[in-house]
Amino acid sequence: MSNHIRTVTLFAFVALLIVGTGMLQSWDLALVILNMGLISAIMALGVNLQWGIAGLFNVGVMGFVALGGMAVMLTSVDPVPEAWAAGGVRALFALILGAGTIIVTFFAWKKTKNRYLAAALLVAGFVIYRMVRDPAVDAIEAVNPAGTGFLGGLGLPVVIGWMVGGLLAAGAAWIIGKTALGLRSDYLAIATLGISEIIIAIMKNEEWLTRGVKNVSGLPRPVPDAIELQNDPAFVERAAGFGLDATAASTLYIKISYGLMFAVVLVILLVLAQLALNSPWGRMMRAIRDNETSSRAMGKDVTYRHLQVFILGSAICGIAGAMMTTLDGQLIPTTYQPLRYTFLIWVMVIVGGSGNNLGAVLGGFLIWFLWVQVETLGPGFMTWVTSWMPDDSNLKAHLLDSVQHMRLLTMGVILLMVLRFSPRGLLPER
Amino acid sequence: MDFINAIVALSNFVLIPAMTYGSQLALGALGVTLIYGILRFSNFAHGDTMAFGTMVVILFTWLFQSWGISLGPLPTALLAIPFGIAGTAALMLITDRGIYRFYRSQKAKPVVFVIVSIGVMFIYNGLTRFILGTDDQRFDDGERFIINVREFKEMTGLAEGLGIKTTQGLTVITAILVVIVLFWFLNKTRTGKSMRAYSDNEDLALLSGINPERVVMVTWLIVAALVTIAGTLYGLDKSYKPFTYFQLLLPIFAAAIVGGLGSPLGAIAGGFVIAFSEVTITYAWKKVLVYLMPDALEPSGLVQLMATEYKFAVSFMILVVVLLFKPTGLFKGKSV
Numbered sequence: 128m129s130n131h132i133r134t135v136t137l138f139a140f141v142a143l144l145i146v147g148t149g150m151l152q153s154w155d156l157a158l159v160i161l162n163m164g165l166i167s168a169i170m171a172l173g174v175n176l177q178w179g180i181a182g183l184f185n186v187g188v189m190g191f192v193a194l195g196g197m198a199v200m201l202t203s204v205d206p207v208p209e210a211w212a213a214g215g216v217r218a219l220f221a222l223i224l225g226a227g228t229i230i231v232t233f234f235a236w237k238k239t240k241n242r243y244l245a246a247a248l249l250v251a252g253f254v255i256y257r258m259v260r261d262p263a264v265d266a267i268e269a270v271n272p273a274g275t276g277f278l279g280g281l282g283l284p285v286v287i288g289w290m291v292g293g294l295l296a297a298g299a300a301w302i303i304g305k306t307a308l309g310l311r312s313d314y315l316a317i318a319t320l321g322i323s324e325i326i327i328a329i330m331k332n333e334e335w336l337t338r339g340v341k342n343v344s345g346l347p348r349p350v351p352d353a354i355e356l357q358n359d360p361a362f363v364e365r366a367a368g369f370g371l372d373a374t375a376a377s378t379l380y381i382k383i384s385y386g387l388m389f390a391v392v393l394v395i396l397l398v399l400a401q402l403a404l405n406s407p408w409g410r411m412m413r414a415i416r417d418n419e420t421s422s423r424a425m426g427k428d429v430t431y432r433h434l435q436v437f438i439l440g441s442a443i444c445g446i447a448g449a450m451m452t453t454l455d456g457q458l459i460p461t462t463y464q465p466l467r468y469t470f471l472i473w474v475m476v477i478v479g480g481s482g483n484n485l486g487a488v489l490g491g492f493l494i495w496f497l498w499v500q501v502e503t504l505g506p507g508f509m510t511w512v513t514s515w516m517p518d519d520s521n522l523k524a525h526l527l528d529s530v531q532h533m534r535l536l537t538m539g540v541i542l543l544m545v546l547r548f549s550p551r552g553l554l555p556e557r
Numbered sequence: 558m559d560f561i562n563a564i565v566a567l568s569n570f571v572l573i574p575a576m577t578y579g580s581q582l583a584l585g586a587l588g589v590t591l592i593y594g595i596l597r598f599s600n601f602a603h604g605d606t607m608a609f610g611t612m613v614v615i616l617f618t619w620l621f622q623s624w625g626i627s628l629g630p631l632p633t634a635l636l637a638i639p640f641g642i643a644g645t646a647a648l649m650l651i652t653d654r655g656i657y658r659f660y661r662s663q664k665a666k667p668v669v670f671v672i673v674s675i676g677v678m679f680i681y682n683g684l685t686r687f688i689l690g691t692d693d694q695r696f697d698d699g700e701r702f703i704i705n706v707r708e709f710k711e712m713t714g715l716a717e718g719l720g721i722k723t724t725q726g727l728t729v730i731t732a733i734l735v736v737i738v739l740f741w742f743l744n745k746t747r748t749g750k751s752m753r754a755y756s757d758n759e760d761l762a763l764l765s766g767i768n769p770e771r772v773v774m775v776t777w778l779i780v781a782a783l784v785t786i787a788g789t790l791y792g793l794d795k796s797y798k799p800f801t802y803f804q805l806l807l808p809i810f811a812a813a814i815v816g817g818l819g820s821p822l823g824a825i826a827g828g829f830v831i832a833f834s835e836v837t838i839t840y841a842w843k844k845v846l847v848y849l850m851p852d853a854l855e856p857s858g859l860v861q862l863m864a865t866e867y868k869f870a871v872s873f874m875i876l877v878v879v880l881l882f883k884p885t886g887l888f889k890g891k892s893v
Contacts, residue, residue, distance in 0.1 A: 184668055186601075253862075261858070310880060312668050313599040317810045318880075321873035324807060332866045465803070466682065470675055477672065532686035539679030543656060546673055 134485055134554055141492045148496075152503070158382040160499050165389035166451050168491030171475040172393075172400055173443030175487035178476060179556065180404060181436040182416035184316045187303070189468035190323030191441045193460070194299055195292030195448025197330060197337055200458045202288035203347045204280035210270045210335075214263030215278050218335060221260035228252025267335040277338045285349045289392070289449040296445020297438045299326070304434040323469065330460040337460065344457035350384040353377045385454055392450065393488070396443060400484045412436060413482075444472075466535065471498065474542045480552025489554055497541070501534040509533075558715075563848035565717040569706075570844065575829075575836040577725045577794055580732035583828030584787035585805065586812035587739065587821055588780040594756035594819040595776040596657070598670035603784065603809065605681035608802035609648060610785030611792045612689050614641035615696045622698070630700035630723070634789055641789065646781035652677055653777055661773075685799045694797040697724060717848075724794040735786055736825060739779070743821065748775055756819060804869070808835070811872040815879045817886025826887055834875055835868045 145164070149157030170188065177183040228249065236245040268276050299322070307318035330337045337343065356362050356377040366376030403409050415422040415429055423429050452458055471494065479490020509530045516523040545552065585607065592600045600606075617637035627633050656677060660670060703726050706718030743749040748771075755762040755772045763769060788802060795801070812831045816823025841859035863871065879886060 184671070306877060306881065310884075313671060314814065314880060316599065316601075316671065317807070317814065318873075318877070321807055321811075321869065321876065324804070324869045325867075325873060328866050328869060332864055464800075466679070470679065473672070473675060474679075529687045529690060532683055532690075534683075535679050536683030536687065539676050539681075539683060542676035542679065543673065546669075546676060547656075547659060550669075 130554075130557060134489075137489055137553055138485075141489060141496065144496050145492075148500075154379065155382070156499075156503070158379065158386060160496055162382060162386050162389060162454060163451075163499075164492040164495045165386065165393050166447050166454070167472070167475060167495040168488040169389075169393055169396060169447040169450070170444050170472045171479060171487040171491035172396055172484060173440040173447065174472050174476045175440075175479075175481060175484060176400060176443065177437060177440035178473075179481035179483065179487065180409065180412050180416065181433060181440075182312075183308075183433060183437055183440075184312045185319045185437070185440070186316050186465075186469050186473070187319030187321075187323035188444050188472050189463050189465050190319070190326035191296040191299065191444035192448030192451065192468050193323075193326055193330060193463045194296045195289075195445035195450075196452035196458050198292035198295045198445070199285060199288035199449045199452045200337065200343050200346060201280045202283045202291045203285045204343060205282045207270065207275045207277065207279035210267045210275060210278050213270050214266035217259060217263035218267060218278070221256055221263060224252070224259055225256045228256060264335045275338075276341065277335055277343075285347050285453050288453070289446050292449025293442040293446040296448070297442040300438045300441035301434070304437045308430060308433045308437060320465070320469075323465065327460060327463050330463075337458065340461060342457060342459045346453065346456050346458065348456060349388065349453065350381050353381060356380060389450060389454075392446065396446075397484060397488060404484060471538065474538050476552075478541060478545045478552060480554040480556060482556030483552070483554045486552050486554035486556075490552070493553075494538070494541070497537065498534055501537050502531065505530045505533045559848040562715055562717045563845050565715055565719050566845050566848065569717065569719045571836055571840055573721060573725055575833045577728045578836065579829035579832030580728050581787050581791045581794070581828075582805075582808055582812045582832050583825040584732055584735060584783050584790070585809040586816065586824035586828045587736075588783040588787070589809055589813040590816070590819055590821060590824040591776055591780055591783075593813070595752060595772060596661075596670070598667045598674065599810065599818075601671060601674045601806070602678040602681055604803045604806035605678050605685065605799075606645065606649065606780075607784045607788035607791075607805065608685045608799045609681050610641050610645035610781065611788035611797055611802070612685050612799075613644035614638055614785060614789045615689065615694055615792070615797060617641060618696045628699060631727070632697045632699045632724070632793055634696055634793055635727075638786060638789055641785040642782045645785045646778050648681075649777040649781050650774065653773065658770075661769075682799065682803065689799070691799055694792075696797065697793045699723060722794070724790070728790040728794055731786060731790060735783070739783075739821065742779075748772075752776065807869055808832075808872040811876040814876055815886055817888040820886070820888040823886055823888030830887075831872045831875060835871045838862045838871045839865045839868050 145157050145161055148160060170192065173191075174185065174188060177185050229252075232245050232248045232252065235241075235248055267278060270276060303319065303322050307315050310318065331339050333339065334341065353374075357373045362376070362380075363373045366373055369376070371379070411422070411427060412432060414425075415427060415432055419429055472491075475490035475494040476487050477490070478494055479488070480486025506527070509527055513523045513526050585603070588606075589600060589603055592598070592603075614634055614637045617640045618632075618634045621627070621633050621636055626636065628636055656673060657670070660673060700723050703721040703723055704719060706720040709720065710716075710718045741749075743753055751762065751767045752772050752775060754765070755767055755769065759769075762772075791802075791805070808831050809828075812827035813824050814827070815830055816825070816827030839861065841861040843858070843860050846860055
């Protein structure tokens with residue numbers, strides 16, 4: 128029962144931290160922390176499924192998060208008819224050709240085991256692919272490059288994009304899993320790290336698809352628009368009833384709506400994850416994690432189960448990534464940094480307690496809270512530390528200047544402390 | 558004449574840059590492979606250690622420059638390298654004593670070490686950013702070129718020029734020297750032999766009275782030297798930015814794995830395999846082909862197989878192919 132009390136206490140503590148932020152700093156900041164905390168918790172849930180329950184070392188979280196973001200953009204943005212007319216069909220045909228080449232080569236290799244044939248097929252396919260693709264891409268990118276210059280999306284509701292994000296991430300995970308899951312744990316780590324960098328490179332580079340470094344801003348939102356709310360007399364009146372002016376009320380309203388939507392997704396995923404963990408399937412996964420050889424001897428298909436859980440976990444990361452891009456309202460490929468989107472999620476899972484879903488969620492909230500607060504409280508702390516130094520000291524100026532880099536240091540120290548003194552995390556696996 | 562022009566263009570744009578990059582990767586991969594062989598884990602903090610070492614070198618370079626010390630035509634950074642190595646070695650020994658040693662005594666699984674190295678990576682990364690910031694830093698001085706493109710053209714009367722930067726020449730020469738010293742150390746000295754014995758079979762080495770803590774300490778010292786040299790050469794040749802060093806982790810690991818983790822010779826071979834493939838696949842071949850093809854067949858496009866941004870994809874594809882067909886790497890590394 129003490130486990131239960133511990134869980135409740137720690138969650139209450141995190142809630143207190145966020146409410147405290149609202150009381151002492153601003154409710155706006157508290158809601159920002161809460162919303163990203165919800166998303167971080169979902170990402171941590173995905174990683175926990177892979178690492179905590181199945182023991183798969185995936186350091187490509189960033190790639191799946193980015194794929195989710197791309198999926199939102201591709202489903203929700205309005206299509207650009209001129210670009211489609213210029214070369215949309217041809218570009219898609221090129222993609223199919225490229226995929227076809229890989230599939231044909233794969234089966235040719237399976238059948239004949241002839242290296243030269245496989246290599247020849249790949250080269251020929253690549254040349255044809257480039258011959259079909261290049262003119263189409265040039266044509267698409269030439270259509271109003273400052274405004275669009277890409278194909279646009281499908282113009283569907285944003286929330287569908289979240290599901291597409293999950294599916295896209297799952298598809299990528301299937302491909303990676305098929306090739307890399309048979310490998311040793313550190314090879315899998317390098318492989319996933321590489322894949323995530325490649326996904327980011329594709330998003331930065333394939334302008335016809337994602338506008339690359341020109342970014343896509345103004346993604347449709349699933350919540351009402353701030354300006355519309357401020358012009359709605361009924362809303363302004365209700366806000367006045369709470370003693371708020373229209374601008375502040377509209378931002379709070381939008382953030383709370385996002386928070387509720389994200390909370391619904393988190394609760395659904397958490398319930399599913401808990402049910403899975405306590406089902407025979409969950410027991411089997413943990414058995415595989417703890418001793419692969421004996422599970423294999425018991426007749427479990429270890430490779431297949433690994434693939435299954437890898438896909439599920441990645442899909443959850445993809446959904447979280449899609450939600451994050453929706454919250455930001457824009458897709459900026461250059462903001463995806465492995466320290467922030469891969470390794471920070473790992474810190475969340477390990478600090479929270481790997482193998483425990485509630486722990487991962489707790490870690491998601493707590494670490495995200497610290498990540499934000501180190502930034503906002505850091506300067507004050509540094510001013511206090513350096514208060515004894517003379518004002519014209521170079522060291523003082525430098526310390527005050529570089530305070531923004533404190534957060535990485537803090538995260539490293541937290542991770543190492545937890546690993547050393549409480550390796551099972553705040554909420555250990557039962 | 559056209560043929561010679563093609564060769565010159567090829568050397569200028571492909572062979573020389575790839576040689577330089579390959580030497581830098583090889584030095585980096587040697588560090589990864591040594592840590593893997595002796596301490597038996599993949600060190601994710603490697604790229605950030607490199608950034609830290611280079612940072613120390615940069616700080617000393619600036620100090621020497623402010624004192625007016627220089628090496629004439631050579632970059633002042635060369636003079637600062639020993640100090641950089643000392644700083645990095647101190648940091649790594651402190652890290653080992655404070656962090657890794659505990660897990661060694663626990664006989665923790667390799668994957669725990671990898672996660673610990675992620676924590677170390679955060680700290681090193683934070684330290685580097687804290688001290689020097691995230692911006693680009695240039696710290697090379699001295700003569701820029703060994704052979705200048707214009708001088709080469711005047712000298713030979715060819716249409717294509719060949720330029721060799723001082724840093725490129727320096728990189729290759731330093732890399733060769735470092736590798737010779739390292740192999741001499743590993744094969745001829747007592748400590749080197751004990752390191753190889755420990756890497757081959759830990760239990761047997763312990764039985765023959767090899768002190769594991771000493772082996773580990775020497776390994777960290779050697780790795781500190783390797784990463785500082787590799788990082789400084791890379792920074793001199795391109796430019797210094799902490800995030801680029803983090804990204805170097807991928808090609809470095811690819812090189813070490815392609816060569817066979819735990820095999821020093823493999824790390825060098827892997828470094829060059831990765832470097833040459835990256836450069837040849839992302840190079841626009843038009844410049845070379847123009848000289849070789851008859852006029853009618855001259856290529857209209859750039860004949861670039863992949864955009865430069867995809868260079869990670871290249872090292873990664875090679876990695877996957879090697880892992881699928883030869884899982885222990887080219888030089889029979891260990892697979893623990």
